[in-house]
Amino acid sequence: xxxxxxxxxxxxxxxxxxxxxxxxxxxxxxxxxxxxxxxxxxxxxxxxxxxxxxxxxxxxxxxxxxxxxxxxxxxxxxxxxxxxxxxxxxxxxxxxxxxxxxxxxxxxxxxxxxxxxxxxxxxxxxxxxxxxxxxxxxxxxxxxxxxxxxxxxxxxxxxxxxxxxxxxxxxxxxxxxxxxxxxxxxxxxxxxxxxxxxxxxxxxxxxxxxxxxxxxxxxxxxxxxxxxxxxxxxxxxxxxxx
Ligand SMILES: [Fe+2]
Numbered sequence: 001x002x003x004x005x006x007x008x009x010x011x012x013x014x015x016x017x018x019x020x021x022x023x024x025x026x027x028x029x030x031x032x033x034x035x036x037x038x039x040x041x042x043x044x045x046x047x048x049x050x051x052x053x054x055x056x057x058x059x060x061x062x063x064x065x066x067x068x069x070x071x072x073x074x075x076x077x078x079x080x081x082x083x084x085x086x087x088x089x090x091x092x093x094x095x096x097x098x099x100x101x102x103x104x105x106x107x108x109x110x111x112x113x114x115x116x117x118x119x120x121x122x123x124x125x126x127x128x129x130x131x132x133x134x135x136x137x138x139x140x141x142x143x144x145x146x147x148x149x150x151x152x153x154x155x156x157x158x159x160x161x162x163x164x165x166x167x168x169x170x171x172x173x174x175x176x177x178x179x180x181x182x183x184x185x186x187x188x189x190x191x192x193x194x195x196x197x198x199x200x201x202x203x204x205x206x207x208x209x210x211x212x213x214x215x216x217x218x219x220x221x222x223x224x225x226x227x228x229x230x231x232x233x234x235x236x237x238x239x240x241x242x
Contacts (some may be wrong), residue, residue: 001196004091013203021207028221056174059174060114064112065138067108068108074093077090082208093201110183110185113186131234132234136227140223150208155202156220156221158205168190
């Protein structure tokens with residue numbers, strides 16, 4: 001946890017079920033690194049060429065539909081947290097997402113500023129069609145958060161936060177190459193910090209899961225990664241078909 005003091009004691013993680021849960025998720029997240037998301041050609045794309053401006057605008061505008069609803073999803077998850085401690089632990093991530101008390105620094109606000117700096121008005125980003133993989137990511141995430149066991153949602157959150165460190169530097173680099181004066185504050189708030197969010201979600205998983213859920217947890221984590229890899233496919237195809 002970055003902003004708040006952890007509400008948990010070491011003894012909370014020493015219970016047999018917590019140890020088994022932690023071992024399971026650690027192994028799952030390690031295996032998931034072999035998913036095609038993590039070796040997708042899109043992640044190498046900025047080493048190859050100067051990106052066309054229109055394509056970068058397309059990518060960053062489409063990604064707004066991932067950024068915009070994320071705080072609401074986290075709040076919903078917080079509302080489903082089974083204990084005061086788990087709710088408090090999630091608040092650390094929510095506080096960061098909400099700009100640590102400054103709405104101008106809330107992550108969606110920073111993203112809108114970034115888009116404005118490359119000539120995309122917020123209204124245009126709102127109006128842009130939601131790409132199918134993004135619709136699927138959001139639908140799956142909200143289904144996990146609203147209808148599945150809290151631990152399933154925490155595992156998907158841990159995996160989703162782990163997808164950020166390899167991807168966001170690529171988006172930032174594309175943005176900067178196409179638009180040298182782009183406002184990068186959104187991307188500067190991400191990176192190692194998201195590894196912390198992933199670890200926090202994994203800790204909540206360890207404290208709340210039960211072995212009978214393991215299979216559905218693995219299915220949900222891989223479903224999220226499939227959708228994210230499909231998004232890379234769509235972005236890459238948009239470049240190829242120019
Ligand atoms: Fe994060």
